[in-house]
Amino acid sequence: KAGVTQTPRYLIKTRGQQVTLSCSPISGHRSVSWYQQTPGQGLQFLFEYFSETQRNKGNFPGRFSGRQFSNSRSEMNVSTLELGDSALYLCASSYGTSGVGEQFFGPGTRLTVL
């Protein structure tokens, strides 16, 4: 099976712009979770989508949003970028049913906000 893929791998934006990141899960996985990784803060949970519905949400401002398509691919959007949004954004996929199971991470998108 192909692993989780994310595009693009690198992005440079300026403050005030918006950005859209994409995640393609492992075939058969219906749950996609998004995390922000910064030095010293570890992996912070953004949100989780299952069957096109946001099932869980972390403590991030409304500038961070996401969606999931019928093929389980997911996108996250960050509007009105701030310098503090510079981070590695990781998505992870899992089956999402019958209890919690292993999440498989993608390689991440490194976002730099200037």
Place this chain on the structure above:
Amino acid sequence: GENVEQHPSTLSVQEGDSAVIKCTYSDSASNYFPWYKQELGKRPQLIIDIRSNVGEKKDQRIAVTLNKTAKHFSLHITETQPEDSAVYFCAASWEGDDKIIFGKGTRLHILP
């Protein structure tokens, strides 16, 4: 809200010695505790997990223990090797929910 505390943030051990990383969680409903390893420049990967109906689980040189009463769990790595150098994340979640809360990570250095 849910919270996972992880200690230490940095750990250096001599090759061949043991390493222990400790985590505590706040939500007593948590019942699934995975550990992820992230090597430099790579994605996190699951190395071991434990569910709340088990007190200890081993996989070769890696073991995890869980104390539900105290709400803490630990990762034990024995006979450490250079390839164990990485950042380790503990996490907590609960059955029927894919929201996983991670600790802030422990950077493990294996000294030659």
